[in-house]
Amino acid sequence: MISDNTKGKVKLTVLRIIVYAILAFLVFLCLFFFYLMIVNSSRSNAQLASGFTLLPKENFFTNLKNAWNDASINIPRGMLNSLIIALATAVLTTYFSALTAYGIHAYDFKGKRLVFTFIMAVMMIPAQVSALGFVQMMNELDLTNNYIPLIIPGIAAPVVFFYMKQYMESVLPLDLIAAARIDGSGEFHTFNFIVLPLLKPAIAVQMIFSFVSSWNNYFIPALLLDKAELKTVPIMIAQLRSADYSKFDMGKVYMFILLAILPVLITYILLSKSIIKGVTAGSVKG
Amino acid sequence: MKKHANGSGRLPDRQLKSVSYAKWGYFFIIPFFVVYICFTLVPQFLTIYNSFFENYRDGLNEIGPNYVGLDNYETLFTADSSGTIRILKYTSNTMVMWFIGALPQFVIAMLLAIFFTSARLNIKGQGFFKTVIYMPNLIMAAAFSMLFFTLFSRVGPIQALLVEKGWIDASFDFFSHRITVRGMIAMMNFLMWFGNTTIVLMAGIMGIDQSLFESATLDGANAWQVFFRVTLPLLMPIFVYCLITAMIGGIQMFDVPQVLTKGNGAPNETTRTLVMYLNGYLANKNYGMAGAISVIIFIVTGALGGVVYRMLSAQYKDSSRQRRQRKGDVI
Numbered sequence: 001m002i003s004d005n006t007k008g009k010v011k012l013t014v015l016r017i018i019v020y021a022i023l024a025f026l027v028f029l030c031l032f033f034f035y036l037m038i039v040n041s042s043r044s045n046a047q048l049a050s051g052f053t054l055l056p057k058e059n060f061f062t063n064l065k066n067a068w069n070d071a072s073i074n075i076p077r078g079m080l081n082s083l084i085i086a087l088a089t090a091v092l093t094t095y096f097s098a099l100t101a102y103g104i105h106a107y108d109f110k111g112k113r114l115v116f117t118f119i120m121a122v123m124m125i126p127a128q129v130s131a132l133g134f135v136q137m138m139n140e141l142d143l144t145n146n147y148i149p150l151i152i153p154g155i156a157a158p159v160v161f162f163y164m165k166q167y168m169e170s171v172l173p174l175d176l177i178a179a180a181r182i183d184g185s186g187e188f189h190t191f192n193f194i195v196l197p198l199l200k201p202a203i204a205v206q207m208i209f210s211f212v213s214s215w216n217n218y219f220i221p222a223l224l225l226d227k228a229e230l231k232t233v234p235i236m237i238a239q240l241r242s243a244d245y246s247k248f249d250m251g252k253v254y255m256f257i258l259l260a261i262l263p264v265l266i267t268y269i270l271l272s273k274s275i276i277k278g279v280t281a282g283s284v285k286g
Numbered sequence: 287m288k289k290h291a292n293g294s295g296r297l298p299d300r301q302l303k304s305v306s307y308a309k310w311g312y313f314f315i316i317p318f319f320v321v322y323i324c325f326t327l328v329p330q331f332l333t334i335y336n337s338f339f340e341n342y343r344d345g346l347n348e349i350g351p352n353y354v355g356l357d358n359y360e361t362l363f364t365a366d367s368s369g370t371i372r373i374l375k376y377t378s379n380t381m382v383m384w385f386i387g388a389l390p391q392f393v394i395a396m397l398l399a400i401f402f403t404s405a406r407l408n409i410k411g412q413g414f415f416k417t418v419i420y421m422p423n424l425i426m427a428a429a430f431s432m433l434f435f436t437l438f439s440r441v442g443p444i445q446a447l448l449v450e451k452g453w454i455d456a457s458f459d460f461f462s463h464r465i466t467v468r469g470m471i472a473m474m475n476f477l478m479w480f481g482n483t484t485i486v487l488m489a490g491i492m493g494i495d496q497s498l499f500e501s502a503t504l505d506g507a508n509a510w511q512v513f514f515r516v517t518l519p520l521l522m523p524i525f526v527y528c529l530i531t532a533m534i535g536g537i538q539m540f541d542v543p544q545v546l547t548k549g550n551g552a553p554n555e556t557t558r559t560l561v562m563y564l565n566g567y568l569a570n571k572n573y574g575m576a577g578a579i580s581v582i583i584f585i586v587t588g589a590l591g592g593v594v595y596r597m598l599s600a601q602y603k604d605s606s607r608q609r610r611q612r613k614g615d616v617i
Contacts (some may be wrong), residue, residue: 012406012407015407016320016450019401019407019409020409022401023398023401023409023415026394026398026415026418026480027415027418027419029477030418030419030477030481033430033433033434033437034425034433035293036437036443037437040436040443048441048443049441051443051446051447051450052443052444075292076417078489089535096288096317096318096320096321099314099315099320101306101313102314103310103312103313103315104311104314104315105312106313106314106315107307107308107310107311109306109308109310112311112313115315117446117599119597120595120598120602121320121591121592121595122326123591123594123595123598124531124587124590124591124594124595125330125539125584125588125591126534126537126583126587127539128540128561128564129328129580129581129583129584130329130332130333130572130580130581131329131564131568132332132336132564132568132576132577132580133328133332133333133336134326134329136329137328137329137331137332141365152321152325153321153325153326155317155318155321156318156319156322156325157409161318164603172387173599174461181307187307187310187313188313203539206419212424215426216424216425216427217543218426218540218541219540219565221569223569233426233429234428234541237426237432237545238428238432240543241431241432241435241545241546241548242549250436250441252518253432253436254433254436257429257432257433257436259494260426260428260429261425261426261429261430264425265421265424265425268421268424272417273413273417274419275418275424276417276420276485277419279420279486280486280488280489281452281483
């Protein structure tokens with residue numbers, strides 16, 4: 001005689017096995033292609049031509065050297081360019097989004113509601129739909145092959161603004177600002193030295209997200225940069241695709257791809273916990 | 287006005303203070319608006335303006351700009367010599383590829399969100415699973431696409447493996463069939479986004495009042511009934527939010543198919559997306575046509591974005607009202 005209880009337990013165990021199997025399959029899917037990338041970045045061109053394998057070979061550093069010193073695709077320069085743009089964007093985006101959110105959070109100025117509504121309304125409009133006017137304007141202003149149009153627009157980031165505004169509402173009491181005033185702190189001083197430190201967690205998360213999206217950005221930079229020494233990593237990767245394929249050392253190609261995603265991958269491995277927490281905080285809450 | 291409801295005696299002088307400091311708010315928001323106007327709003331108007339002009343390069347000559355009214359839009363919706371209306375073809379390509387990726391994305395994200403939040407299943411190692419499934423979301427789309435190209439190319443390891451197993455013929459080419467190229471693009475989009483959706487839906491489920499699940503179970507509801515009668519209806523706003531933001535993301539689909547197909551949408555332009563179409567005109571400096579396509583994309587995303595806006599601001603008003611009420615209780 002099997003009691004209901006044991007039946008339930010058996011059912012639960014079976015269910016668990018199915019769930020773990022599904023999870024294992026998804027983990028496999030997520031990692032498989034990247035694993036192949038790492039394996040293949042350690043194989044020479046001749047070894048790659050010999051077909052499929054799951055075992056790494058010994059040519060990782062040879063490929064790294066070849067890719068790093070490649071004459072047509074200057075990947076170290078590209079990584080430096082991307083790094084400069086992404087870091088500058090991350091700093092400006094988070095600082096000015098916090099500044100804007102603070103302006104709306106802490107002050108009751110005329111038209112505040114309208115301003116807030118406006119930012120919320122334009123939040124979902126993608127950059128592509130104004131790209132034409134943007135590129136045309138940058139051409140007129142002679143700002144193509146310049147990083148200004150890739151960095152400065154980060155100051156106006158509605159999504160980051162919204163995140164900061166929500167964060168302030170949960171951590172920033174208005175009484176604190178009033179107290180700072182009584183102590184003789186000026187308005188910008190209060191923001192920079194009292195409010196900003198309180199926002200550290202939010203700033204850290206948003207810096208990572210804006211760094212990553214700037215590092216990965218392809219559409220706009222590809223329209224504005226055509227000088228070889230100014231190109232960013234995604235442009236170089238796309239260039240790799242248009243190059244004549246048969247002439248390429250494939251080991252080097254895998255190495256280029258690995259180098260393109262490595263900085264983000266390392267950041268993620270170190271900070272995955274806070275990054276994942278940050279994913280939900282910006283969206284609708286239940 | 288709202289603050290009066292609290293009836294606090296300190297209010298008048300606090301209001302006095304906020305009057306004298308209010309103007310500071312403008313200084314804080316000025317940088318945002320200056321930049322937004324210069325780099326987004328003006329370009330947006332320029333884009334719309336351009337769509338009413340004929341302006342393109344013919345060899346070394348620049349034609350226009352000449353005002354042509356709605357001609358660019360008419361051209362956009364006129365069939366070409368082969369009888370296809372290209373913008374409709376690319377729109378349907380975009381929608382089909384979005385859908386093949388988004389369907390498993392939402393089904394699996396929903397399943398995982400339920401698994402992870404189920405106390406009965408009590409899944410171990412959630413931190414690890416979440417870390418792994420979210421990872422592709424941060425990977426550079428252009429590099430991911432390039433990786434798929436090298437892996438699936440005629441000389442790539444996947445082709446070699448499948449030929450070795452005898453599953454495909456040596457002459458098979460993943461890049462010459464509509465179904466495989468679209469499949470690869472959809473698969474990449476799926477891999478990049480299902481983790482993100484899972485995490486957002488999970489947060490949504492965890493935000494639901496747990497006592498509702500308990501009382502439903504006590505009332506004799508089984509797992510299915512709890513899901514369809516309690517979880518799903520309460521999760522609906524977040525689900526719809528995810529769906530619409532995913533659609534807006536889908537309309538912008540560009541990096542993956544552009545790099546995978548070298549920008550030509552092979553085979554036979556069946557994987558060319560709307561933004562690839564726009565990008566083609568931008569690269570050729572055909573500003574009139576690029577403007578008209580931009581306006582079309584703007585209208586579609588604007589309509590979808592409007593829905594998101596209404597949901598966000600409704601949720602936002604709710605939460606700040608609750609917060610005010612909580613604060614009111616304390617005072």
